[in-house]
Amino acid sequence: MLPIQVDQVRALSQSEGLFDHEIADRMGCHRTTVTRCRLRYGIPHTNLANRRDKIQTCKRCGQQDLIYRKDRILKYCGSCRDTIEDERREKKHLRDGNKSKKHSEGMLLTS
Ligand SMILES: [Zn+2]
Secondary structure, eight states: OOHHHHHHHHHHHHTSOOOHHHHHHHHTSOHHHHHHHHHHTTOOSOOGGGOEEEEEEOTTTOOEEEEETTSOOOSSOHHHHHHHHHHHHHHHHHHHHHHHHHHHHHHHHHO
16 A cells, blocks of 8 residues: 555544545445555554534524534534524624614704
């Protein structure tokens, strides 16, 4: 196996938390090739903390995402979080808009 492939096996197994047969699928080789490579180069077994197989369901749109086992489950998916954030900003903007309107009306009365 080429050094670059050994690095790839290490990355997929440790950073992505993939099992040997999944790494083999990605790299287009046989599972035993991956296992042998891991043992030969002292790469530990699948790092499950970095495995994205925890299901997170969005409470707003119901979209399901796979997240890392180590990550905590969030209430909303990424795009809903953005939308909610935008709506909050919009509401705040409207509130601020009303405030300045009243203020300018007051200015008109006094002048
Ligand atoms: Zn969502």
